[in-house]
């Protein structure tokens with residue numbers, strides 16, 4: 001192992017993580033969650049058309065590879081006159097993807113809140129929407145934290161796919177250094193280690209938060 | 220917080236021919252019920268006889284198939300909603316209204332009644348105080364300071380003022396149920412509905428909750444209480460209604476129905492409950 005190369009490439013890789021991987025994951029996750037919330041609420045609507053639309057969206061997103069979604073947006077859309085830069089393309093693709101998966105998580109969380117909570121909301125005079133907003137969603141949010149952190153951890157790793165549409169995130173930096181130095185094993189293991197550390201930190205935080213939130217949810 | 224006595228003694232609640240089926244299971248078969256202002260009716264009967272379904276129908280949580288519910292006039296609704304000074308009748312047998320109209324009817328029923336649930340159903344993500352003021356402030360749009368002051372006074376009455384910033388998981392079952400009662404009172408309903416308020420509690424916690432309800436009865440609140448606590452029913456209720464299999468089998472003054480029931484089914488039920496204790 002070439003330790004000099006290890007240390008000298010660590011800086012650029014971390015910079016790639018800080019300037020690429022992490023902001024890409026955070027932005028996509030935030031937008032994806034918003035989208036997921038909307039889709040989850042569509043999915044529990046009593047209006048068949050609305051819930052059907054939500055279901056089709058989730059089905060398409062979960063039934064197609066993320067890489068294909070990414071390529072359709074970046075390489076496919078220009079064919080119909082829509083040309084989007086690498087970064088926005090990546091954020092759009094990842095948000096849409098998170099939107100599909102997280103929608104199912106949020107929907108399940110909403111359904112997991114006992115019926116008695118809806119009824120207590122109605123009892124004090126709330127409409128369905130008021131009860132959803134004030135009583136159900138705050139509890140569903142707490143229930144969603146563990147599965148959504150899993151979604152986020154997957155997303156952090158999946159951002160490496162953005163290297164294939166020319167986004168300079170950590171993995172693309174690793175590829176560039178590897179191509180230049182021909183030290184493929186070293187660079188890819190180094191990138192793997194950084195992903196691993198990030199995910200370890202995230203899952204430790206997840207465990208801590210989970211324990212505290214559970215008490216604020218009806219069982 | 221005393222219900223006003225200015226109005227003549229008229230029924231706060233009148234139920235006519237209430238019927239409800241779940242699929243092929245007919246749970247209520249034409250229930251009639253009348254509760255005069257300031258009176259307490261205890262609803263007793265075996266498991267599955269339809270007691271909870273009646274209360275849920277009165278609170279607009281269930282939509283009966285037929286029958287009518289009338290709730291009497293009152294001075295003013297706490298929310299200032301219009302129409303409180305007129306009696307409210309919801310006729311479930313009438314040609315089914317639009318979804319929106321039905322929702323409005325159920326909301327109107329809830330505007331006048333408040334329910335205490337068997338399993339408390341407090342909001343676990345809110346503090347005790349937040350649980351109590353959620354309805355008054357967020358739904359009824361009353362001034363927050365006023366709602367907080369009222370909530371604190373009510374909590375003090377049930378001995379829980381020092382728990383106002385606690386969350387439900389930090390309270391015992393008996394304390395949670397007392398918060399459930401305060402949450403209902405804070406809505407200023409004209410009718411209080413209790414669904415087996417003590418049956419989920421450990422035996423040593425039951426008395427505190429019953430004592431609170433008894434006090435409310437003495438204060439003149441109009442209440443319908445589903446309960447298996449016969450001694451409590453005898454002391455507190457003006458009338459006892461025994462139902463079985465979706466019909467009212469017997470009704471009358473508490474002492475009569477519980478001590479000298481006329482109907483065989485009532486006798487058997489009362490005897491069985493007394494033996495269990």
Ligand SMILES: Nc1ncnc2c1ncn2[C@@H]1O[C@H](COP(=O)(O)OP(=O)(O)OP(=O)(O)O)[C@@H](O)[C@H]1O
Nearest residue numbers: 241242244246264265266267268269270271272273
């Ligand atoms: N949402 C529902 N769907 C289907 N059946 C229901 C529903 N709610 C109640 N039932 C049925 O209606 C019948 C009456 O139920 P209800 O809860 O009113 O009885 P209850 O007198 O309150 O009994 P308990 O003393 O056990 O609480 C039961 O057979 C029950 O299974």
Ligand SMILES: [Mg+2]
Nearest residue numbers: 270271272414
């Ligand atoms: Mg019941």
